[in-house]
Amino acid sequence: MCVDNGVVAVCLTAAEENVPCSQGGCPPPLACASDYRCRNPCTTSADCNVDDIFNEVCALGTAGMRGFCADPSDVNDAGILSDQPPPGAPDTLVSEP
DSSP states (O other): OEEEOSSOEEEOOHHHHTSOOOTTOSOTTOEEOTTSSEEOEESSGGGTOOTTOOSOEEEEOGGGOOEEEEOGGGBOTTSBBOOOOOTTOOSSOOOOO
16 A cells, blocks of 8 residues: 655555554554554545545544545445454554544
């Protein structure tokens, strides 16, 4: 997975995508989302679809967290991240930094 916020591009390998993140444990500009995956923060879906990235949406994290870029399949009908955390993720909620 690669993300590009128009300023800097960051890529994660498949193995890195499947390791639970911790608050502050993602390479900038990524942040640890409520599904314990490093994701690009966003305000609108336009923030997610730059350069070679297409068809992503800006979904809210659970518990009122800010928006994060995600594949539509990772989002429920209410626009909230619903992707299951990777194996080994804590049972507690990620807190907003």
